[in-house]
Amino acid sequence: MRTIWLMALKDLKIVRHDKVGLFFIIGFPVLMGVLFGAISNSFSSGGDDVHFEIAVVDADQSAISQRYVKALEDSGSIIVRPPTDPNAAIEAQREQAINDIRKGDLLAFVGLPEGFGETAGIMWMEGPAIELGVDPSRSAESGMLQGILMQAMGQLVGDRFADPDSMRPMIEQSRKDIQENNDMNPAARALLSGFMGTLDTFMGSLDELNSGLDDAGEKSDRPTMQLANIRAVDVTAPKQENDLTSRIHSAWDISFPSAILWGVLGCAATFAVTMVRERSQGTFYRLRVAPISRAQIVAGKGLACFIAVICVNLMMVALGYALGMRPNSFIFLALAIASLAFCVVGIMMLMSVIGRSEEAVSGASWGANVVMAMFGGGMIPLAFMPPFMKSISHFSPMSWGVLALEGAIWRGFSLTEMLFPCGILIAIGAAGIGAGVMVLNRATD
Amino acid sequence: MAEPTPRAPHIIRVHQLTKSFGSLTAVSDVTFDVQRGETFGLLGPNGAGKSTTISIIVGAMEGDGGQVEIDGRDIREGASVRRLIGIAPQSLALYDVLSAERNLVFFGSLYGLTGARLSERVDWALKFAQLEDRRRDLVKTFSGGMKRRLNMACALVHDPQIILLDEPTVGVDPQSRNHIFECIERLKDDGRTIIYTTHYMEEAQRLCNRIAIMDHGKLLALDTLDGLLAEFGGAAVVTAGLVKSPTDASILPAALDGLHLRFESKQPLEEVSRLATRGVAFATLNVAKPDLESVFLSLTGRSLRD
Numbered sequence: 001m002r003t004i005w006l007m008a009l010k011d012l013k014i015v016r017h018d019k020v021g022l023f024f025i026i027g028f029p030v031l032m033g034v035l036f037g038a039i040s041n042s043f044s045s046g047g048d049d050v051h052f053e054i055a056v057v058d059a060d061q062s063a064i065s066q067r068y069v070k071a072l073e074d075s076g077s078i079i080v081r082p083p084t085d086p087n088a089a090i091e092a093q094r095e096q097a098i099n100d101i102r103k104g105d106l107l108a109f110v111g112l113p114e115g116f117g118e119t120a121g122i123m124w125m126e127g128p129a130i131e132l133g134v135d136p137s138r139s140a141e142s143g144m145l146q147g148i149l150m151q152a153m154g155q156l157v158g159d160r161f162a163d164p165d166s167m168r169p170m171i172e173q174s175r176k177d178i179q180e181n182n183d184m185n186p187a188a189r190a191l192l193s194g195f196m197g198t199l200d201t202f203m204g205s206l207d208e209l210n211s212g213l214d215d216a217g218e219k220s221d222r223p224t225m226q227l228a229n230i231r232a233v234d235v236t237a238p239k240q241e242n243d244l245t246s247r248i249h250s251a252w253d254i255s256f257p258s259a260i261l262w263g264v265l266g267c268a269a270t271f272a273v274t275m276v277r278e279r280s281q282g283t284f285y286r287l288r289v290a291p292i293s294r295a296q297i298v299a300g301k302g303l304a305c306f307i308a309v310i311c312v313n314l315m316m317v318a319l320g321y322a323l324g325m326r327p328n329s330f331i332f333l334a335l336a337i338a339s340l341a342f343c344v345v346g347i348m349m350l351m352s353v354i355g356r357s358e359e360a361v362s363g364a365s366w367g368a369n370v371v372m373a374m375f376g377g378g379m380i381p382l383a384f385m386p387p388f389m390k391s392i393s394h395f396s397p398m399s400w401g402v403l404a405l406e407g408a409i410w411r412g413f414s415l416t417e418m419l420f421p422c423g424i425l426i427a428i429g430a431a432g433i434g435a436g437v438m439v440l441n442r443a444t445d
Numbered sequence: 446m447a448e449p450t451p452r453a454p455h456i457i458r459v460h461q462l463t464k465s466f467g468s469l470t471a472v473s474d475v476t477f478d479v480q481r482g483e484t485f486g487l488l489g490p491n492g493a494g495k496s497t498t499i500s501i502i503v504g505a506m507e508g509d510g511g512q513v514e515i516d517g518r519d520i521r522e523g524a525s526v527r528r529l530i531g532i533a534p535q536s537l538a539l540y541d542v543l544s545a546e547r548n549l550v551f552f553g554s555l556y557g558l559t560g561a562r563l564s565e566r567v568d569w570a571l572k573f574a575q576l577e578d579r580r581r582d583l584v585k586t587f588s589g590g591m592k593r594r595l596n597m598a599c600a601l602v603h604d605p606q607i608i609l610l611d612e613p614t615v616g617v618d619p620q621s622r623n624h625i626f627e628c629i630e631r632l633k634d635d636g637r638t639i640i641y642t643t644h645y646m647e648e649a650q651r652l653c654n655r656i657a658i659m660d661h662g663k664l665l666a667l668d669t670l671d672g673l674l675a676e677f678g679g680a681a682v683v684t685a686g687l688v689k690s691p692t693d694a695s696i697l698p699a700a701l702d703g704l705h706l707r708f709e710s711k712q713p714l715e716e717v718s719r720l721a722t723r724g725v726a727f728a729t730l731n732v733a734k735p736d737l738e739s740v741f742l743s744l745t746g747r748s749l750r751d
């Protein structure tokens with residue numbers, strides 16, 4: 001093991017001097033991640049070109065629910081289609097919206113449940129879920145839409161707490177409403193009455209709530225700082241409710257998996273080149289006559305690549321986190337990253353035996369990288385891919401990498417769901433290592 | 446008295462080694478033994494098969510046929526045999542973007558050196574390579590000669606018993622070359638076994654106890670320098686300018702060309718003094734004793750310097 005470690009350390013030191021490699025491993029993914037994220041951010045917060053037409057079925061009809069609809073419209077990317085018959089029953093409105101979506105008339109509908117206004121924007125209250133039904137053929141937009149729903153909710157939170165003074169008249173009004181309205185749910189009445197008192201302690205408790213953030217993936221009775229509780233509604237089968245709760249917290253959630261891909265592909269190509277360079281500069285000769293086995297040579301190279309991939313991922317996750325990316329599960333993320341790293345080692349091994357010269361390997365590797373990235377979500381996030389590209393993407397190992405990362409970051413995968421892309425990644429890695437080692441073992445010079 | 450542990454008299458045995466690349470036979474039925482503590486020369490022109498032979502000996506390449514034994518064991522037996530060997534390959538084998546020191550540390554560690562022993566050996570190797578003041582500089586900034594010296598130092602850093610140097614002086618300036626020779630002589634005095642390949646006969650002549658002459662993959666002759674000269678060197682060539690032609694021209698071993706005399710002899714000095722006592726007066730005198738060049742010429746009909 002010491003030998004393998006020595007070999008890996010040596011390679012990492014060598015790659016540190018490889019300016020071009022470093023750019024692709026570190027600089028490029030950062031650029032891509034931030035760029036994509038920034039584009040998507042502006043996209044979802046005020047881009048003029050994109051408008052999602054949706055229907056809002058407001059079963060709550062409260063001041064807060066109306067504010068929420070206004071916040072959605074204020075996002076700039078959403079047009080709320082007014083109901084054809086405002087006086088129709090809520091259930092009928094919902095039916096109508098789903099029908100419109102199915103006909104392709106409407107992108108989505110957002111259902112604000114009864115009682116929405118009582119808890120929306122109060123973070124320690126887990127209110128009834130917002131329904132979201134999206135045209136399945138336009139699932140690309142679904143992620144963005146969820147982001148906008150979150151943002152609008154965030155605004156509500158801001159409205160409620162950022163500037164309490166300005167909220168006072170509204171709260172006074174609410175108090176009056178409570179007193180005047182005898183039909184009101186007593187629990188809600190108590191809640192709203194206690195609202196002003198709670199305000200003071202809110203800031204203090206915010207920290208504590210924040211610490212619960214990382215466990216957001218787990219189901220717990222403890223309220224989490226999940227901005228909006230969105231429940232996806234399968235519009236193709238309205239009777240069946242899809243329980244999957246999607247949690248895209250920011251545009252960075254979408255841009256970073258793609259960006260990470262570039263980094264790891266950079267690792268594969270860079271370490272593949274160090275492998276041929278080992279031969280072209282003659283050091284492979286020394287390694288072969290040294291008292292170490294071929295397996296150790298290969299393992300050392302693999303370990304170096306593995307470590308580099310892990311480092312790129314950690315760096316990107318840290319950067320993403322700083323920008324606002326909030327992975328659902330860090331444990332799954334670790335699983336995804338480790339599987340991805342193993343896969344990349346396999347790809348690296350294969351690349352390293354593609355050609356005999358540095359130029360050949362470097363050229364072929366980067367060519368393969370561009371193709372893999374293009375169809376794997378490194379250029380266009382998978383979520384925004386046209387369908388034909390998406391079907392090709394299954395052949396790119398990188399799309400499985402993205403799926404695994406996304407599964408951990410925002411798709412809210414269960415362990416079984418995670419194991420699928422991770423298993424494929426590991427299988428690809430193993431195949432690559434096997435093939436690479438076989439070719440390498442035949443090399444005699 | 447305790448019996449000394451029996452050790453094979455030959456530390457390296459090469460038996461009927463053969464290696465082809467496609468239709469080209471690079472090494473053909475090569476057999477030789479190297480004795481413990483001996484400096485063994487492999488002399489031959491480029492393409493003779495020296496490097497291929499060396500590569501098979503150290504286990505960097507598989508032969509098509511034949512056996513190699515290192516200290517009584519097969520090189521494929523593993524680490525303990527490999528640890529005995531240090532090789533400076535003919536083509537440089539260094540990490541360009543690492544410093545001289547890092548290269549030495551890395552290769553030293555591969556052979557199991559650690560801690561104080563490692564830094565002691567690295568210091569020794571840096572001194573050997575005359576790179577103490579450039580230890581932290583990247584190899585890519587080095588001159589050809591410096592790289593050559595470091596290439597050798599990397600072979601020696603783990604203090605091996607058996608040292609294989611494949612044309613270590615190619616591209617080295619004369620000053621470094623002398624330094625390298627001195628170092629090799631010191632290693633020799635230290636009892637190391639050395640295999641030295643070269644296409645410079647002067648080097649083989651100066652350093653080697655025994656010399657094998659290779660050409661076209663075949664080992665043509667193997668002996669000490671004197672043995673080779675005696676067997677294949679032929680006669681010495683004497684050329685002289687005489688002050689005047691002797692009265693009795695029959696005492697001369699060859700016909701005069703004007704005042705110039707040229708003849709071959711196995712005992713040139715005896716012949717010259719015999720002529721002198723007979724009253725032949727020499728104006729100029731040149732005795733060309735046979736060397737490895739003449740040995741190679743008589744073995745192959747070609748010059749080594751081609």
Ligand SMILES: Nc1ncnc2c1ncn2[C@@H]1O[C@H](COP(=O)(O)OP(=O)(O)O)[C@@H](O)[C@H]1O
Pocket residue numbers: 445466469470471489490491492493494495496497498
């Ligand atoms: N890897 C190889 N592939 C094909 N031919 C080779 C290879 N290595 C050496 N040769 C050929 O084998 C012959 C012997 O080469 P080599 O052992 O390097 O000779 P030397 O070291 O005496 O100059 C040469 O003709 C060379 O071209």
Ligand SMILES: [Mg+2]
Pocket residue numbers: 492495496497535611612
């Ligand atoms: Mg050679």
